[in-house]
Amino acid sequence: MTPPRKDPVYVTQPHLPPLDEFIPYLETIWANKTLTNGGPFHHQLEQALCDYLGVKHLSLFTNGTIALVTALQALRITGEVITTPYSFVATSHSLLWNGIKPVFADVDPVTLNLDPARIEAAITPQTTAIMPVHVYGHPCDVEAIQTIADNYNLKVIYDAAHAFGVQDAGGSILRHGDLSVLSFHATKVFNTFEGGAIICPDAKTKVRIDQLKNFGHVGEVTVVAPGINGKMSEVNAAFGLLQLKYIDQALARRAEIAALYRELLAGIDGIRCLQDAGERVANHAYFPILVEPGYPLSRDALNQKLRDHHIYARRYFFPLISEFPMYRSLASAHRDNLPVASAATQQVLCLPIYPDLRNAQVEAIAALIDIGGAPEARTESQIEAFA
Known part of the structure; x- marks a missing residue:
């Protein structure tokens, strides 16, 4: 038997910046002792990502799965949601976590994204939203999907876990739909070790999402929704700021x-x-x-x-x-x-x-x-x- 080689090649490998450049960020965190709950690096990264991606509002999360769960809560989605079977399980798991029934529709043979014709055929009176995935970072047929959503009064939440930095003719692909969700997992093109984000269409929606990712807190003693702990830490945010340089x-x-x-x-x-x-x-x-x-x-x-x-x-x-x-x-x-x-x-x-x-x-x-x-x-x- 041939012995295994010392350096196997895996399907992916995380991109890491020089370690010595990360140390000053850690020293700052140690000095100010702010580790989470929307610290300075958290706010800096939100703005830096908005600038880089060409979007107006973005809310950072501890990972992309919690971001998907929260996006559904933010839009008060119930009933049935049409989605793809050709994705990572986090897509449909986020529906189950919210008590929503996934309805699977087939994909396009060329792009492997949700086929708009199959979406329309799957709509029932219980359908409230569509959750397409930009598979491998290749954009869905966003115009056709939006037309269907408009015709049937449905929300659209894009699982854009693979689509960091992708643009169509009009700009960032993340601007489509009611919400788009990114993943910053270690395997993604842009990573913060673990992390994610929701792209928000307006400041009001971002406020609601920020409340939901902090247990539904509004102020010190008021809780307005059954939110979750979805906040990104300062260490992850600092790492993201350094990653953006490369x-x-x-x-x-x-x-x-x-x-x-x-x-x-x-x-x-x-x-x-x-x-x-x-x-x-x-x-x-x-x-x-x-x-x-x-x-x-x-x-x-x-x-x-x-x-x-x-x-x-x-x-x-x-x-x-x-x-x-x-x-x-x-x-x-x-x-x-x-x-x-x-x-x-x-x-x-x-x-x-x-x-x-x-x-x-x-x-x-x-x-x-x-x-x-x-x-x-x-x-x-x-x-x-x-x-």
Whole structure:
């Protein structure tokens, strides 16, 4: 048996700024002894993110899941919400936490985002909102979704966990819908270790959201809603401020890696790189390929081949949310209702992409995928790039 290599390559790796640059922030926190509850770094990061993202109001959270839960509370959503089965479970879990019934609709075969036609077909008298996901950071068909929402008097909350910095022709993709929710988890293009945010359309909504993330407090002795503890700490906020100094550099490197993958994988029968969805500015949060008929291996066999060389891609998203025990009894969760999503979850494989990934590593990964391309000896030589 070949012993494992010292440096396996994972699907992602957190981008970290120089440690010595973080120390002054910690010294400031130690000096003023403000650790949470909306300290100075918290307020600075909210404003800095508004400026960077091109939005007017933003409320920081301890993580993106609590932000989703609070967004639903803020808009007083009840009944049924139409959402995608092709996402991370936090999307639909946030509905269950609020006593809301998820209704799954199928996805578009090109973008893997919610298909507007399937959204409209799923609307019932109990439907109160739509929760689409900008999957892999590629924008949903926001105009079609908004038209449906307007026609049926529905709210729209975007799970924009993957969409930091993404822009369409009119500006930030986060401006669409009634609310958009970001994640700043360690795996995201912009991270604060753990964290998240809600993009608010106006100051009044931000006040309500800020109250809800602080147990519903209004002043010292008054509680007006059953809120939760969703506040971001000063350490996380300080780290976010430092991360912002390097975000453009990180995004540029991601774009280079994505372009190299596309160049190297072009023309391989049965391998399809997911295309952009019309965004003017992309963030290259993930690099998904679809292993389709015509490729000599199944998706799972290709995944295992990469693992045998200590390259840990991810079948993301697999399985569908609708296949987990707490959802599979729903009528909308049946695979016959979700043919496109069901096919995608058997074909998709996200390849490693992060700023520190080297070109030689990308080339080695592509060589392993291109079964009919480089001779095995050359492939093994390239794999030394990981050592």
